[in-house]
Amino acid sequence: MRRVFIERLYAISGELNEHGQPVYYGKVKGCVITDNEDGIKHAAMTINYALSHMGLVIPPQANCGWIGEAGPGPSYGDERDDGTVVGFDNDFTQHSRRS
Secondary structure, rough: OOOHHHHHHHHOOOOOOOOEOOOOOOEOOOEEEEEEEOOHHHHHHHHHHHHHHHHOOOOOOOOOEOOOOOOOOOOOOOOOOOOOOOOOOHHHHHHHOOO
């Protein structure tokens, strides 16, 4: 999915805005990665590099991720049998939502 997203962004990266500048001129990016695998840093690295290559600005700490338990099981945002949502009851998640 990540590859398709980046390819679609590359497809329009050569277009110009109404001022004759590259379409991504002055745009800032970041990424949020949710999964139950330990590949968040690698995914963020790949996405950040591709987007910077297209000319988007990457501010410090522009990515974050939620690492659930490694292996099979529910991912962040999945609904449990009791109606609660995976990850929403995590202390760090709740702290970040209140901030």
